[in-house]
Every structure is written in C-alpha cells, then in structure tokens.
Amino acid sequence: MTELKHTPLNAVHRALNARMVDFGGWDMPVNYGSQIDEHHAVRSDAGMFDVSHMCVVDFTGARARAFFEYALANNVGKLRTPGRALYSCMLNERGGVIDDLIVYFFSDECFRVVVNAGTAEKDIAWFNHLNAERGFGVTITPRRDFAIVAVQGPNARAKVWHVLPSARSATEPLKPFNAARVSDAAFGDLTIARTGYTGEDGFEIIVPAQHVAALWQALQAAGVRPCGLGARDTLRLEAGMNLYGQDMDEDVSPLDAGLAWTVDLTAPREFVGRAALEQNGTRSDFVGLILQKEDGKAGGVLRAHQTVVTPHGEGEITSGTFSPSMQESIAFARVPKGVTPGDLVQVQIRGKALPASVVKLPFVRNGKVLAA
Amino acid sequence: MSNVPADLKYTEEHEWVRAEADGTVTVGITDHAQETLGDIVFLVLPAVGKSFTVGDAVGVVESVKAASDIYAPVSGEIVAVNEALVDTPDAVNQDAYASWLFKVKLGTGAALDTLLDADGYQKLVG
Numbered sequence: 142m143t144e145l146k147h148t149p150l151n152a153v154h155r156a157l158n159a160r161m162v163d164f165g166g167w168d169m170p171v172n173y174g175s176q177i178d179e180h181h182a183v184r185s186d187a188g189m190f191d192v193s194h195m196c197v198v199d200f201t202g203a204r205a206r207a208f209f210e211y212a213l214a215n216n217v218g219k220l221r222t223p224g225r226a227l228y229s230c231m232l233n234e235r236g237g238v239i240d241d242l243i244v245y246f247f248s249d250e251c252f253r254v255v256v257n258a259g260t261a262e263k264d265i266a267w268f269n270h271l272n273a274e275r276g277f278g279v280t281i282t283p284r285r286d287f288a289i290v291a292v293q294g295p296n297a298r299a300k301v302w303h304v305l306p307s308a309r310s311a312t313e314p315l316k317p318f319n320a321a322r323v324s325d326a327a328f329g330d331l332t333i334a335r336t337g338y339t340g341e342d343g344f345e346i347i348v349p350a351q352h353v354a355a356l357w358q359a360l361q362a363a364g365v366r367p368c369g370l371g372a373r374d375t376l377r378l379e380a381g382m383n384l385y386g387q388d389m390d391e392d393v394s395p396l397d398a399g400l401a402w403t404v405d406l407t408a409p410r411e412f413v414g415r416a417a418l419e420q421n422g423t424r425s426d427f428v429g430l431i432l433q434k435e436d437g438k439a440g441g442v443l444r445a446h447q448t449v450v451t452p453h454g455e456g457e458i459t460s461g462t463f464s465p466s467m468q469e470s471i472a473f474a475r476v477p478k479g480v481t482p483g484d485l486v487q488v489q490i491r492g493k494a495l496p497a498s499v500v501k502l503p504f505v506r507n508g509k510v511l512a513a
Numbered sequence: 514m515s516n517v518p519a520d521l522k523y524t525e526e527h528e529w530v531r532a533e534a535d536g537t538v539t540v541g542i543t544d545h546a547q548e549t550l551g552d553i554v555f556l557v558l559p560a561v562g563k564s565f566t567v568g569d570a571v572g573v574v575e576s577v578k579a580a581s582d583i584y585a586p587v588s589g590e591i592v593a594v595n596e597a598l599v600d601t602p603d604a605v606n607q608d609a610y611a612s613w614l615f616k617v618k619l620g621t622g623a624a625l626d627t628l629l630d631a632d633g634y635q636k637l638v639g
Contacts, residue, residue, distance in 0.1 A: 160548070175606070176577060177552040371551055371578060438599075442555050442575045463554040463577050491573070 148193035149288045149350040153357055157367055165259035167194040169370055176371030180465045183339055183376055184508050187294035188368035189360055194258035197287045197347055198265060199251075202279035206249050211412055212271050213244065214395060216405035220246035224320045226336055229403055230395045231264070232414025236421060237391040238398070240264050241383065243336060245320050253332070255289070255347075257385050271413070288353035290346050292365055293376075295508060297343035301333070304359045308333055312344065327359075328352040338373065340380025340506045378462050378471060381429065381503025387445055388427075388459045388473055394418060397475060398459075399427035399502065425475045429504060429512060430458070430488070432470040433496040441490040443472035443497065450487040450494065453477040458488065466505050467512075473502070515545040515638060518610055522625055523634035524586045529610060530628055537593075537616045538625070540586055542574060544609045545638045550576035553602045559615055564590045567623070572614065574605070586628060589617040 145168035154161065159170035170191065172179060182188045200208065209217040215229030225246050231239045240260040245253040256264045261283070268281050292301050302309045305328070311321040312333045320334035332347035348356050361367060374384070381399075383389060389398035396404065396418060404418065432443050443461030456476030464471045472488075480486065482501045487494040500512040517523075522530040527546035531539045547553065555575040565571050565585035572583040593616040598604060605612040629637065 160551070171578075172551060175552055177603075375577060439555065441557075441573075442577075442580065444580070463575075465577075 146194070148191055149353050150191045150193060150357055153354050154191065154367075159367075159369060162370070164194070164370060167258055169194060170367075172369040172371045173367050176369060176375065177465045179366060179368035179372035180375050182366040183294045183341055183368060183372065184466055184505075185294070186366070187292060187297040187300045187343070187364065188366045188372065189293070189357070190291040190368050190370075190373055191288075191357070192291050192345070193288035193350070193353065195289060196256050196258065196261035196265075197284040197289070198254045198256060198268065199282045199284055200254065200279050201251050201282075202277065203250055204277045205252050205279050208272065208277040208279045209244060209252060210410055211275060211277075212268070214404045214412060214414060214418075216408065216410060217244060217246065217252075218408070218410075220244070222319070223247050224315070224322075226318045226320055226334060228318075230389075230400055231267070232395070232412070232418075233391060234414060234417065235392075236394045236414040236417030238385070238389045238393060238395055238400075239267055239391060241385050241389070241400075241403075245332070245334065247322070259386060286350055287347050288350045290348065290353060290357060290360070291337055291343065292346065292360060293337045293339040293341045293343035295342060297341070297365070298335075300360065300363045300365050301344050301346070303363045304356070305331070305333075317342075328356050338380075338382055339376040340382070340503060341376075341508065375462050375465055378460055378473070379464050379466055379503065379505035383473070384460055394421060394424070396421075396423040397425040397427060399473070423478070425456070426478050426480050427473065427475055428480055428482070429500040429502045430461075430472045430474050430486070430497040431467075431500055431504075431512065432472075432488070433485075433498055434469075435496070439470055440493065440495045441470070443470045443488060443490075447472075448489040449474045449476055449497070450489065451476050451480045451484065453479040456480070464504065467510050471504055472497075515543065515548055516610070517543070517545075517631050517635045517638070519631045521610070522628035522630060523637075524584065524628060525637060526584045527638075528583065528586050530586045530625065532625055533616070537618050538587060538589075539613045539616050541613045542583065542605065542609055543634070543638075546574075546581075547606050547609045550574065550579060550581060552577050553605050556599050556602045556605075556614070558594045558596075558599065559591045561591050561594055564588075564620070565617075574602075583614065585617070587617055587625065588620040588623040590620070592616050592618045
C-alpha cells in the first residue's frame, strides 16, 4: 500500500483533531469538527486552509512569456504589472482541459504557477514536453520547498496583517488577482496574493515549508479558524468556481464547463487546443441548479452524476452539495444548449424526479446570496 | 475515539438498537457513523406501518458530502418515526444516541441475538 503524502502541516492538523481523508493520495483534513461551522466562519469572519498539496512551479528564461502564450488558453498578454495573476485552463490538442491553474507574472523572464495537487505530476510533464517541443528553453522548477495557506473571509486580510505587520505596506494596496513578494523576519520570503477559492476576500500565502507551522499557529492565535476540504468544497460551489476532475477534465472543453470567459480567442495567438475549440465551439450549456422544496421540504441533495431532465434533452450534474449559506441544495450541471436561467428542470434522485430551478452562477459572492 | 454505550446493541452498518420493555426496539445511527458522515443535512425515514425484513434499506441519512442508506436491524413493523428530527437533522451529529430515528415492533421469530454487543461493535470501529 502506498503511503499517503503529507503536507508540512500534517502533525498540526492531527493535533487539532482533524478528521483526515485520502485526497488524491494526500492525507488531508476534511474538517476539524464541523464543516458547516467552518463554512460560516469563512463567510462571516476568517478561516484558513492548508493547500500545500497544490504545487508551486517557477518558470525562468528569456522566453517565459512566449511559453505561456503557447501553453495557456487565457492570454498572459494581460499580465503587464509585476504581481498580476491570471486564472487559466491548460488544454490538450483536443481542446480538453489538462488542468486549471493560476499564473503570476513577476517579470518577462519570471513567472510562477500554482497547479492542482492531483494533476501536478501530469502538468509538470506537460510543461516539460511543450518546452522541449517548441524549444522555449525555459527553466521549469517545481517548488516543493513551499507550503501554501489560504486565509479567506471579510476579516482575513486584517488578521493576516496582525500576524505579518511588515507585509502590510506591500499588500494593502493589492487589488484582487495581484500578488506581492515580501521578506518577513519570522516567516521568510513570502508571496502574498489577493486570490482565493471561496468567493470571499482574502490572501493566499506561499511560505517556505519550514515556517508554515509557525505561521498557521500565529494565524490561529489571531482568530483565524482552521477549515478543511469539506468547507472548501461548499464554499467554492456557492461561489461558482469549478473543481478540476469533476466539472471538467481532459475530455471536456472549457467552453462546455462555463469557462469560456477564461479562453482568449480575440488575438491571433497560437495556443495548444485552439484549433479544436474553434472547430467544436460550445456544445453544452453549464448552469447552476437549486433544488426546489415541495411543501417546504427538500426531497434530497443534488450530487455529481445525477441525471438532469430538461425540455431540450438530458444533462448531468457535475458537482452538487448542500449550501450552508443558502440552506438549499445546489449544483452545477452540464446540459443541452437552450436551457436558460429561470427554467424548471428535473433531477433524478433515488428513482424520483425532483424539481430544480436553473440559475446563473455564482450563487453567493462576498457573503451575499445572489441566486434565488 | 467514538462513544459506544454498553447497554445498546449494534449492527455492522453502524446502527444502534435498544430493546424496550414493551417489546419494541428503538433504532438510531452510532457516534462513529455521524462522525464519519460529517454534518448531516437530510434524513429520509420509513413510514409508520410499513414492514421490513432485516437488512432492507428503510431510509437515508445524507451529510454534505455523502448519502448513506439506513437498514432494518431486525425484521418487523415500523411503529414510530422521529418526525421532529427531519427538521433538525444536525441533532444527530450533536448526540447520536439521543437522536432515535424509528421504532420497530419485532416480527414473529425476529431476534436481537444476531446483533453485536458493545464490545463487538467497539472492535469493528477500532
């Protein structure tokens, strides 16, 4: 039996009595008692997630920018200010999604990427393949010497500044999707980005692995609540954010996964998968669903792979859950074209057809419920 | 380490069973079950008057992350259901042994001796 991988915070999670699970080969905390309480802490105050299982990869070289112009569906041409970040899919030749990731621009010769944990090996192999195939000559360095803590919620940034007062002047002016690199006496060289996967404000902090436990303890002492993968999933679903491997994968085009906004076809830029996207176009709609109550009672919980019956044909739920902020069951679904927000559809749950209404994503943003 | 009261019986599907003086049994899910499931958000309980054979799926308990069937621990007829729990399913997480799900009148020949005792269940969940 292969041993599960540990982040540098593994002992800390266990000391906090976290319920641990195998997440893609990593021993990770799913909750520290109640994922619903943790969810509410992020929406109302500040919570933190150990996301050190994700992988930081550094790229240096004269042609680093050109490498990303070719490798990514979104356009790094948008990144001109040092510290600016971009969310993008990386596609294969069939237009399917290899992974979704965030790329940070520091200079034309220096970019940093954060990729998903379960796809890191595959992504690094793909980066190396493209680099060799096209002769970009970029130096590609996976940074497993880093850990990452995501601090999220309306009070997240204030609490981070309480723990990292030296970082405040560099990070307070940061707009969303921008990062700053700071040197802290206690915690080392940090990259602090105003990004996140919850729909709330906050910072994701890349920190040297040897300092992450101390940083975590300091944040907890400052009133940031430890939160696990369970809360991470309900938060990201409410926020309308995709999960790789569920909402899209190598056989799914970003155009069919609600990610057309991350694909830049405006300029005549050659990138891997472009031809397939232009040939296939959008073949499905990607919508939000809210399970309707009958006699004030919900009939179940929407979950991945349940069949959705619409007037335009059948579709499938890709991600579903119970939303703690809305107190309803919500889901993302890939459905035939023509399904529109406001439509009523049926979801097959345990042999019954339950009604659900179609809504535009996201469901919740900055603590407010948008969808009804 | 979950709580396993000594005076109850248990099934391998993580239900607890309490024999009542009037010949019925009360059924719920164990502390281990609620811990594994996480925050419970939805319950489907059987209908009063329905009869089941031991091992039949009689209901569902759903947490945020998973749905789990509830099975009949003994053969018999459902004589009571904890309707109030359906509106506050998270009570099961707060106290699994106080949150009974349903009561069964034992069918003829039905017995409790095939159920696990507290030691047997403790060994199962470690």
